[in-house]
Each structure stands twice: as structure tokens, then as C-alpha cells.
Amino acid sequence: MENGKLAYAENLDTELGFGSTEFHVIRAADEVNPKLLYFYLRRPDFRSAARAAMVGAAGQQRVPAHHLENLPISLPTDPREQTRIVELLDQADALRRQRAEADAKLARLLPALFRHHFGDPLEGNVPFKTEPLGSLLSSIDSGDSPRCLDRQARPDEWSVLKLGAVTWGRFDDAQNKALPSDISPDTSLEVRTGDLLFARKNTLELVGATALVRDTRSKLLLPDLIFRLVPRDDAKLTKEYLWCLLSQPSMRSRLRSIASGAAGSMPNISKGRLEGIEIPLPPIATQRVFSRQVHAALDMETQAAASAAKLETLFQTLLHRAFTGELTARWREAHLREGVQELARLSRA
Numbered sequence: 001m002e003n004g005k006l007a008y009a010e011n012l013d014t015e016l017g018f019g020s021t022e023f024h025v026i027r028a029a030d031e032v033n034p035k036l037l038y039f040y041l042r043r044p045d046f047r048s049a050a051r052a053a054m055v056g057a058a059g060q061q062r063v064p065a066h067h068l069e070n071l072p073i074s075l076p077t078d079p080r081e082q083t084r085i086v087e088l089l090d091q092a093d094a095l096r097r098q099r100a101e102a103d104a105k106l107a108r109l110l111p112a113l114f115r116h117h118f119g120d121p122l123e124g125n126v127p128f129k130t131e132p133l134g135s136l137l138s139s140i141d142s143g144d145s146p147r148c149l150d151r152q153a154r155p156d157e158w159s160v161l162k163l164g165a166v167t168w169g170r171f172d173d174a175q176n177k178a179l180p181s182d183i184s185p186d187t188s189l190e191v192r193t194g195d196l197l198f199a200r201k202n203t204l205e206l207v208g209a210t211a212l213v214r215d216t217r218s219k220l221l222l223p224d225l226i227f228r229l230v231p232r233d234d235a236k237l238t239k240e241y242l243w244c245l246l247s248q249p250s251m252r253s254r255l256r257s258i259a260s261g262a263a264g265s266m267p268n269i270s271k272g273r274l275e276g277i278e279i280p281l282p283p284i285a286t287q288r289v290f291s292r293q294v295h296a297a298l299d300m301e302t303q304a305a306a307s308a309a310k311l312e313t314l315f316q317t318l319l320h321r322a323f324t325g326e327l328t329a330r331w332r333e334a335h336l337r338e339g340v341q342e343l344a345r346l347s348r349a
Contacts, residue, residue: 006041031077031079032075033082033086035089036082036086036322039085039086039319040323043320043323044316049067050063050067085322089318092315092318093315096312099308099311103305103308106297106301109297109300111244113293113297114290117289118241118290120250121245121280128280130280134274136279137235138231138232138233140227140274141227141228142222142224142271143189143222143224145223145224146183147180149178153178154178156219158178159179159219159220159221160223161175161176161220161221161222161226163175163202163223163225165197165211165226166197166198167199168209169210171213171214171216173215173216179221189221190218191213191220193215194212194213195213195228196210196211196212196230197211197228197229198226198246199226200227200270201268202266203266208246208252208269214298227271227274236284237279237284237287238284238291239291241287241291244294255277
């Protein structure tokens with residue numbers, strides 16, 4: 001185990017396995033189901049304690065063996081009870097993995113829809129006319145980054161977006177810092193539903209990340225590291241198409257090529273260079289069909305994220321009960337069927 005990561009070795013009856021010195025190899029005693037021990041080590045309280053016990057220099061920290069050797073563990077003594085608990089946790093864990101696999105497929109839906117409608121407009125084999133981005137926008141709004149409090153804002157407070165709000169291509173309004181009460185907010189910089197936000201400065205890998213604001217808290221301000229791109233009403237350009245275009249790998253590569261910066265600093269994309277990027281313009285009717293599909297796909301993503309969160313909560317509840325004596329035969333009789341049905345429903349949602 002290194003940095004709290006865990007793996008359970010299975011199917012080694014016919015194969016010889018080796019572990020490096022970076023791992024702790026943990027073997028259960030004969031009277032302990034090894035999979036039950038594995039699940040115990042996945043408990044959040046154990047993992048927190050393991051992280052707190054790490055020793056070594058930064059970047060080379062590890063959990064010392066004596067921390068594990070002296071760890072008090074309370075497990076059911078009846079082997080049949082251990083097996084029943086493992087079977088239940090295995091089933092719940094398998095459903096979590098199914099949910100993760102479904103979410104991974106869903107994440108590929110938008111890129112697939114884009115390629116279906118438009119191919120890769122930057123490959124040069126799609127007969128779309130192009131125009132400079134600057135000619136298609138009514139404005140590129142710049143924000144401001146005053147010194148903020150080192151905490152997230154409360155619902156009634158003004159706040160400023162952090163760069164992480166757009167870094168991964170999906171808008172996250174929780175990524176903010178509270179604005180001090182003695183600073184008056186520039187309300188013209190408030191982030192609004194429908195905004196298209198562009199990270200003008202970041203690492204070379206992440207510069208140019210773009211996110212569409214489908215929903216947001218109020219009193220949230222644009223920082224100076226993020227542009228707001230505002231298409232002209234007559235530009236025949238939908239925000240959804242522009243968002244997905246700017247997120248295409250080929251376009252991200254082009255954006256990185258126009259970023260500049262001194263050695264050791266984060267690359268920056270200036271307004272002037274961004275305005276000069278050529279934007280392919282498919283028929284507006286096709287863009288509008290695509291835009292409707294984008295919102296349908298994002299609705300599915302939102303529902304899936306909520307299901308995944310509930311599924312994780314249910315799994316953690318089972319994990320907690322398994323090692324506090326609460327996952328008893330009586331509890332399973334009362335709750336197992338409904339719990340497993342709920343887990344299965346959420347894994348499909």
C-alpha cells in the first residue's frame with residue numbers, strides 16, 4: 001500500500017505475483033476472510049488515520065509498517081458471518097463499478113455527437129467556411145481578481161470564481177472564494193446562466209479550457225484569469241457549438257500554440273490572439289439541433305452524478321455498518337432487499 005492506495009490480489013493460484021518495496025503486502029490470518037480485511041482498509045476513517053501516520057520527505061511519503069501492525073481491528077468471528085458481509089459488500093461494490101463504467105460512456109457522448117454532426121472541422125476536409133472568432137463575438141469580457149478570503153463564500157456573500165471552476169470543461173460554481181465585505185462588487189462581472197467561460201491562463205495542458213454555465217449561484221464574479229465569450233446575435237453561432245468546438249483536442253492544440261509566457265510562468269492567451277482564431281461555421285440549423293442534444297446529454301450527466309453520489313453514500317453506509325456490528329442478520333433481513341434494489345436502481349440511473 002502506498003499513499004493509501006489499495007488493491008486486492010485475486011486469481012493468483014496459477015501465477016506468481018511480485019510486489020515492489022513500495023507496497024505493504026497484507027495477508028489475513030487463517031480465521032479472517034481476506035476480502036473482509038480489504039474492505040476494512042477501505043473505510044474512510046482508516047484511510048484518514050493512515051494518511052496522518054505517513055512518514056518521509058514530501059513526494060516520498062508512505063504509511064509505516066508499524067502503523068498497520070498496531071492497528072486494532074474488530075471483525076466478526078463467525079466465518080459464515082464474514083462471508084455474508086463480504087458477499088453484500090462485493091455486490092454493492094460491483095454496482096458502483098457499473099455506475100462508473102456507465103458514466104465513462106456518458107462522458108464520451110458529447111464528443112461523439114460533435115463528430116457525428118461536424119466531423120473534425122480543423123482537419124480541412126469539411127467544407128465549412130471560417131471566420132475569425134473576433135468577428136463572431138460582441139465582446140470578450142475580462143474579470144477582476146481582488147484579494148479574497150481563503151474560504152468558499154456563503155450563499156448570501158459575493159464571491160470570485162477560481163480557475164478550477166472551468167478547468168475540466170464543466171462549470172463548477174463551488175470553486176469560488178468569498179469577497180471581503182469591504183470590497184464593492186462590480187456587478188457587470190457577475191456570472192450568469194448561459195455564459196461561455198474561457199480559461200485564458202493556466203498550465204500549458206489546461207490553458208484554453210472552456211465551460212458552459214448551465215446553472216450558477218448568484219453573486220459570483222468573473223476573475224481576471226477567465227474570459228467571458230459573448231457571441232453576436234447575428235453571428236449564426238450557438239454557444240453550445242462554440243463550447244464543444246473549443247474543447248476538441250485539435251482546437252485545444254491550436255489554442256496552446258497561441259499561448260505565450262515567460263519561462264516558469266503559466267501560459268497566457270491574449271484577447272488579440274484569441275480573436276484571430278479561425279472558427280468553422282456549419283449551417284446554423286445543424287448547430288441548433290446539436291445544441292438541443294447537448295442540453296439533453298448534460299441533463300443525463302446531472303442525473304447520473306446525483307445517482308453516483310447516492311450510490312456512494314449507500315455503499316459507505318454499508319461499509320460503516322459492517323464493522324460497527326450494525327450489519328447484523330436482523331438488519332439484513334429488514335433492509336437488504338430494499339438496499340440492494342436501491343443500489344441497482346442507482347447504478348442504472
